[in-house]
Amino acid sequence: MILQTKRGLPLLIASLLAACATPQGSDRTPRSGAAAPVSVGIIAINDFHGALEPPKQAVNIRGADGSITGVPAGGAAWLASAVDQLKTKHPNNVVVAAGDLTGASQLASSLYLDEPAVGALNRIGLEFNAVGNHEFDRGWSELLRLQNGGCEKHTRRQPCRLEQFAGANYKYLAASTRKEDGSTLFPATGLKTFNTSAGEIAVGFIGLSLRTVPALVSPEALKGLSFADEAATINALVPRLRAEGADAVVVLIHQGGKTEATEDPSGCEGLAGDIVPILDSLEGGVDVVVSGHTHWAYTCEYRTSASAKPILLTSAGVYGKLVTDITLSFDPATHAVIGKKAQNVIVQSQPYDAGRGRIENTDLAPRFAPKPSVATYVKRYADDVAGEISRPVGKLSGPAPKSDSSESWTGGPLGNLIADSQLGATKALGAQIAFTNPFGVRTSLTPAPDGSVTFGQLYAVQPFNNELVVQTMTGAQIRAAIEEGLDDADVKQVLAPSANLRFSFDMGRPSGQRLVSLTLDGKPLDPRATYRVTTNNFLSEGGDFFAEFTKATDKVRAGLDIDALEAWLTAVPVRKVPDEKRAVQIGG
Structure with missing residues (x-):
């Protein structure tokens, strides 16, 4: 039972008392x-x-x-x-x-x-x-x-x-x-x-x-x-x-x-x-x-x-x-x-x-x-995993920062990089768009002076072992999912999109109506058309208050998010860190 009001307290008290840890005796007499x-x-x-x-x-x-x-x-x-x-x-x-x-x-x-x-x-x-x-x-x-x-x-x-x-x-x-x-x-x-x-x-x-x-x-x-x-x-x-x-x-x-x-x-x-x-x-x-x-x-x-x-x-x-x-x-x-x-x-x-x-x-x-x-x-465990932590997984053109405290609700360059990697890993399954949730990005990705990145660094960025999910959504559902991150109902979070999707929003507009523009490959997203969309399984199951993703259909699991990021880095000699703004706030 989820308690919503104080009217249910008598039942709650009765059921919780049985779960309390056994109390120790207490001598109340001061010496x-x-x-x-x-x-x-x-x-x-x-x-x-x-x-x-x-x-x-x-x-x-x-x-x-x-x-x-x-x-x-x-x-x-x-x-x-x-x-x-x-x-x-x-x-x-x-x-x-x-x-x-x-x-x-x-x-x-x-x-x-x-x-x-x-x-x-x-x-x-x-x-x-x-x-x-x-x-x-x-x-x-x-x-x-x-x-x-x-x-x-x-x-x-x-x-x-x-x-x-x-x-x-x-x-x-x-x-x-x-x-x-x-x-x-x-x-x-x-x-x-x-x-x-x-x-x-x-x-x-x-x-x-x-x-x-x-x-x-x-x-x-x-x-x-x-x-x-x-x-x-x-x-x-x-x-x-x-x-x-x-x-x-x-x-x-x-x-x-x-x-x-x-x-x-x-x-x-x-x-x-x-x-x-x-x-x-x-x-x-x-x-x-x-x-x-x-x-x-x-x-x-x-x-x-x-x-x-x-x-x-x-x-x-x-x-x-x-x-x-x-x-x-x-x-x-x-x-x-x-x-x-x-x-x-x-x-x-x-x-x-x-x-x-x-x-x-x-x-x-x-x-x-x-x-x-x-x-x-600690050293026993650190030594055992040292080889995996230090294993090189590719090179970056520069730091891929997680958004700072003033923009922690956005994905920043690193969120965009992760979304690109997830789309790249699932295109063979028909994926056309990918999103990641900024709150799931744990830390910035800063390469060594020569640009090299280790598996330990990737794991620090994405330590959850989430699976990728490719799912079918209408343009209207995609729009509604982005709006969920911008509304006043819960914590605000701007989904980080893959490079082919751009949107602008105005926080001064009413909750639920803040998305101003939404394009795929430079063209407005058709609200009636269907698209194959990649997210991690956490988002797909409605995590971070994104309930719209639970309405998607034809869901296919497609490997781990960290494997997708590693494959994206190793696919080219040096992977360029995205520097463009894909989600743009224009007011509010």
Whole structure:
């Protein structure tokens, strides 16, 4: 059942209670002489995406003189050291996450079905994780294997290639993810109790995915699941956690926002995004919300009309480049939360060469040494896949960038290159047009100085192993599909087309009527004619809110998207990066 209104809460409460993790007992009696506040440290991450090795990305910080410095950050071994340091700071501690720890991962993790990502997080000491959308990429049966262990095969790839897989030591939480029998896929809540100078203090956790997972994951991977409203689910569970003895309630949710603070990893100016209406709908009793999904970093005090005190909202960006240090202070007599604060800590790792020069270490952020045990574990997988990562797959005429933050809803040169490769791979099946979704393009493609590109780079761009689908659509349906990306119903996204298709749009026009022109080979697309159109299977199944593609007929599967891109690059000595504008905004 998908919960839409609060009128259905009594049923939801009854069904969710059975799914709550078994609570630990709590001694409410303070020890004699306890007077000072008692603190608990919550160490939080999100959107790790199997980033076993440093992702060669910087966290920008602004110095006292106003200058911007990029800090090299990330890598599981460095993250482990940062977490260990925070554990030393907080004798009472718990390590938690807000989802997307696996999926869209580095090759050294993804080729092994993210078993090494789970192994690394086990070694880091993670205890609770809210299920994100990418955790469902390989289907929920495979996600259950990540929790429980074993070598049962659910995908094309063979599990347990390097070692037996024991599963995650941490607990997945999925309060709003429901199976057909009404139970939740994983427990809805967890509780951790700390023995302190003031007696036992308990912190309760609610973990949940974003409601729009079905638009972000292939329907086949979600068969038999439904996703309830986030705020209503939280509101139903807060009283139960309090009744079970939770002195504080922390929500781990794979939904988030963005801010205007791009050079302050803890800044919160101009917070906006889908997390905001969820926070506004909470009915009180929540102390902290650890968020994710947007890959943004922030720590905020967010006030709602239902809560006497502000909610502490946090996010640690992406790829383990940051870890959030959260401190909760409790009254020693009543165990009420009397203080809360958070700061994002940069996981400074090793220098690297970037397109704009070398990114060096700096004293403006703490330095961490890689934790030897985690570094050794990661190296085993990285060494095994090194040959595949470094394999040359062709040359490019220059960088193929993913659109920057101001145009992240468009495909840019790289989106156009991918669309061209997909049309090239399927012309023999009658394809006339190809589209790709910009949000499925994970990173820019920057060749070496001689133009060469490796398979590891292609995999970083397209890590989902999506299949291409050739399907029949009318001109009217194609027009409607493009309009879906421009309308006000959901997140806006301009489909990246193959070179023979061009369109213009005006965002100042009414929703659903924004497409101004649409041509194929220079001629207007006939709304009554039929065309063979190539997309990946994610789009074909209605992903990213493109429902129009589900109405297409005569669908034929046509190989993997990454194979199409590799073939496109190897077909010529040097593949030119598209530099023309195919989707042009003319107003709005």
